[in-house]
Amino acid sequence: MTQAAGTPPGADTPGGLLAVHAHPDDETLATGALLAAWAASGQRVTVVTCSRGERGEVIDTPEHPTGLAHLEGDGPALAAHRELELAAALAALGVGDHRFLDTVHLSDAGPARANRASDGVRYEDSGMTWVSPGVAGPADDAPPTALSRVPLDDAASRLAAVLRDRRPSVVATYEPRGGYGHPDHVRAHEVTVRAVELAADPAARVPGEPWRVPERWEAVAPVSEVRAARRALADHGAVRGLADRVGLELPDPDEPLPPVAKDDAVLDGERLARVEVSPVLVPVLAAMRAHATQVQHATAAQPVAAHPPAGGLLGWYALSNDVLAPILAHETYVRRTTPVGSPR
Secondary structure, eight states, X not given: OOOOOSSOTTTTSTTOEEEXXXXXXXXXXXXXXXXXXXXXXXXXXXXXXXOXXXXXXXXXXXSSOOSOGGGTTOHHHHHHHHHHHHXXXXXXXXXXXXXXXXXXXXXXXXXXXXXXXXXXXXXXXOOEEEEETTEEEEOTTOXXXXXXXXXXXXXXXXXXXXXXXXXXXXXXXXXXXXXXXXXXXXXXXXXXXXXXXXXXXXXXXXXSOOOOOSEEEEEEEEHHXXXXXXXXXXXXXXXXXXXXXXXXXXXXXXXOOOTTEEOHHHHTXXXXXXXXXXXXXXXXXXXXXXXXXXXXXXEEOSSOOSSOOGGGEEEEEEOTTOBEEEEESEEEEEEEEOOXXXXX
């Protein structure tokens, strides 16, 4: 297993980083440290968001008052508000280049048209249902315009146009099962894989000169680190006090884990990038707090030590399911090299 380096892995290569995410807040929760570390190193960082999270729940409680409960169920209004949250989170992370996937015109994917009205296409949140603890599945009522129902090459061609324009050295997204099974996360992975192929294909009907992305990174987490951090979370006095006072749940360290968690033995056979979270914990927490309708109680463990404490617990947060989650000491990525001569 590759160990963390003193500088962001991959950030010494020209071209920059492009991250592909399903909804606002995913960029922070899945890749926040990676984005902040690369941005702080002076590299160009681009985030592409595939939908606006129209079907998300809204947190508005006495312990986390947002005054925005009325937005839940009002797709257009919630989408508009989540665009604002996303902009604030990206600013906190130091990311200045953002695209919504459905605003990319295949006739012109360049920065001059960034996030202006699209050609009539709208990619919407597909929604989800919980099928087991921490694992999601498709909703029964996803609209025809839902990201998970969009023809693969329609979405992938738009992303490929952005890849040709930005020409990144690394593209980051979810592992094949979308981290926890959300259909939009799964689709974002599929769109990314296909877009990398199309961007490199001279025959693809995509604007711009062909570009072979050198590496595609998939966000994962070693099982041992997830379980250790969950145990440290349960043992932390401030966390137990918060859970009792507010009525939050603690995750079971021994329960089956979502797909993002990979067996250590499997990861030992992979090329990995390991991003230290502690140097960028402050901007990551600020970005979490910017997503106030989706994330609550984002807190750093005190004091923040130069070296991670036992269990690698740097902090915690909760989503609308009211289950506390640990902030791990590292973000981990499986590095997939795009073969020369792609597409395959």
